[in-house]
Each structure stands twice: as C-alpha cells, then as structure tokens.
Amino acid sequence: MNKTRLAKYAELIVKKGLNIQKGQYVTIDASVEQPEFTAMVVKKLYQAGAKSVFVEFYSDLVDKAQYIGGSVKALSEYESFETAKLEWAVDKLPAKLYIVSDDPDGLKGINQEKLMKVGQARSKVAKPYRDKIESKYQWCIAAAPGEKWAKKVFPNDRKSVAIEKLWQAILDCSLVTEDPIAKWNDFNTEIKKKCDYLNSLKLKKLYYKSSNGTDFNVTLNELGKFCGGYDTTLSGVNFNPNIPSLEIFTSPKYGACEGTVVATKPLSYYGQLIENFSITFKDGKVNKVHAEKNEELLKRMIQMDEGACMLGECALVPFDNPINNSGLLFYETLFDENACCHLALGRGFPDCLFGYENMTKEEQHKNGINDSVIHVDFMIGSADLEIIGETKDSKKITIFKNGNWA
DSSP states (O other): OOHHHHHHHHHHIIIIIIOOOTTOEEEEEEETTOHHHHHHHHHHHHHTTOSEEEEEEEOHHHHHHHHHHSOHHHHHOOOHHHHHHHHHHHHHOOEEEEEEOOOTTTTTTSOHHHHHHHHHHHHHHHHHHHHHHTTSSOEEEEEOOOHHHHHHHSTTSOHHHHHHHHHHHHHHHTTOSSSHHHHHHHHHHHHHHHHHHHHHTOEEEEEEEOTTSOEEEEEEOTTBOOEESOEEOTTSOEEOSBSSOOOEEEOEEEEEEEEEEEOSSOEEETTEEEEEEEEEEETTEEEEEEEEEOHHHHHHHTTSSTTTTSEEEEEEOOSSSHHHHTTOOOSSHHHHTTSSOEEEEEOOOGGGBTTGGGSOHHHHHHTTOOOOSOEEEEEOOOTTOEEEEEETTOOEEEEEETTEEO
C-alpha cells in the first residue's frame, strides 16, 4: 500500500479520530501483524503533542492458546498489575486507540461456555472503572488488515493481493482522499444536520418492517436524542470514535420494544461467526433467538447479565452507501455496522440523553439508558426496510423507505 496514503490515514486517526490534546497520554491496542502501521500512528501522535504513548500488541493465536490451556478461574482473575492499569486510566484519562485486525474465525473451536464465563467475570471487574471514565476521554476504533482477515474477505486471492485489496477497501471506506481531514469535516457537518432534523421531530417510537421477516417497534427515551459523526467529551473535546462511520444513532428506552428482527449480515462475536439469525423481543426483552450457526453462542451472549437481553442502541444507516455498495462482507462490525441499519444489545449511551452530563449513573438509567457489560451491534438493514417514526403528538413520519432516508 502507498505509504503516503497510509500516512494520511494515520494522521486522520490522530487528528480527527482521537483529536489528541497536547500533553495527553495515549494507549493503543494493536495486532502483532501491525508494527509498521502502529509505529506510523505513534510517530503522528508525538508530532501532535502526545506526552507518552503506550502500545499493547495482541494475537488471535495467543488468545486461543490461553483459552484452551488456562482454567476458567485463572483466566477470570484480574491481577494487581491489571487493576493498577485500570486505576491509572481513571487518573490520567488517556486517549484510547484500537487498531482492529482480528481473524473473524480466530477463536473458532473454543469451548463457548468457558469463553463466556471468562468474559463475564472480567467484564464485571472492569465495568466500575469504565463507568468512572465514561464521556471523559477520547477513543477511536480504526482498522488495518490482518492476513487471515484479508483472506476471509478475499478468499480467492493470494495472501499479498488480499491484504492489498483490504487496505484499499479500508482506506476508501474511511474517506482517505487527498485531504481526508476536510472530507471528515464535511461529513461531520452533514451528519449534524441530519441529527438536528431528527431531534426536531420529537419522536417517541420507531416501527421497522422488511420483507425478510423484520416486524418490530421500539420506544424512544423522553429525553433522548440522535447522535452521529463526532462525539464530545465532558471537557469539550470533539473526536470521531469510529473510522469509518455512517451511522446516526440513539439509545432507546430499555425494556420497551416488541417484535422480531432478522439479521442481514453475520455477527463476529468473541472470534466466532453467528450467521443467519433472528431475535424476537417480548415486553422489551429477548424472548427467542434462532441462528443457523452458533445459536448457542448467541444465547449465552444475551445471558451475560440483566441488561444483555435488552436494547442499548438503534442506528440508522442508508442501504445505499459506499461501504454497502462495495459489495464486500467485511466480517468486522466496524465496517459491517456502517453498511446498513443496525441495533445493539446491551449497554446504552448516556450522551444520547439531553442533559446527561448533569445526571448520576442511576439517573441516566432511570431515564431509560440500558446498562450491561456488553454492547453488541448486529445488522438488520435491507433494500426494502421501512422505518416509520411516531412523534409525541402521534403523527407518523416516514424516516426510511426502501432502505434509505425518505
């Protein structure tokens, strides 16, 4: 891949993704396959004024070996140095960058019960620390192609060609042009206009319908708002948490939805693919699930805690968009969730409430924000998806028609 274009991508991540502030700490999680690109990002971070950058590399192969060889008890424990790192993050509020390169089948074959027990135990320990820093720091998820991920997306190409093609797709979808900063400024402006319009409607409910079997409605929060594009910390720093991103989203009222949604793309969860699945809600909670592949994993996911079986997000993404029009199935939520409309089970976003910054965690929950150790997006958008909004004065407004903005 052209290094000049990669350098622009790295700069985009630093300046628009994280919007690093002078003197700020930064932590990076990246695959062992990405030392060169990670180094490029680190260089850009220091040039932008970062105080110190800490990098942790991960490996799907090592993770799999850990899950196979380690006991549930040992893998679930947080050692003192791990909790010290969490405490440090609460104190220093470092910007956090995730460079995803995961093999979609990286944990295939792992005992699912063991996997979920470990995830559940560790998430419960980390959650109180995460709650303390929520909305106080910048974070960004971006991507770089791993070998197995590239071969999953382009199975008929040799490894080097597949990696080059996936790089090209990532950069195209991330708007890495001659001037990506300007592109993202324009994008953020356009998204804000759409959010302002949706918020002006004062919607109380959304109705979804598609010929594939999706027939579903969800109640929105009284103080809820639609967000998208850049996010803002409580101290006023703007940042783009996802590169790429095309969604406009809100957190619905937890425990207030009915009906069935049919997934239109596979879900990669804990290194395994859940495919051809549907979820039925009754009285606001998951009542029934069906999946042709890894149904048991889906069932365990919604049992992670009390909030895992309820919705935390409704996201609107037009079906006619560059990511979906690429014709690629990325097997990576960062991209596939931006190919079409999606929902998320689990944790909601407090900043999807007007006045959230003046509320306690309990008050945010009381005003409808779901709480959970998980937040898992799954895609339901289709070419004929219709979404009708109902306003507070019971007026019906078509929001989506034939999969796109009406």
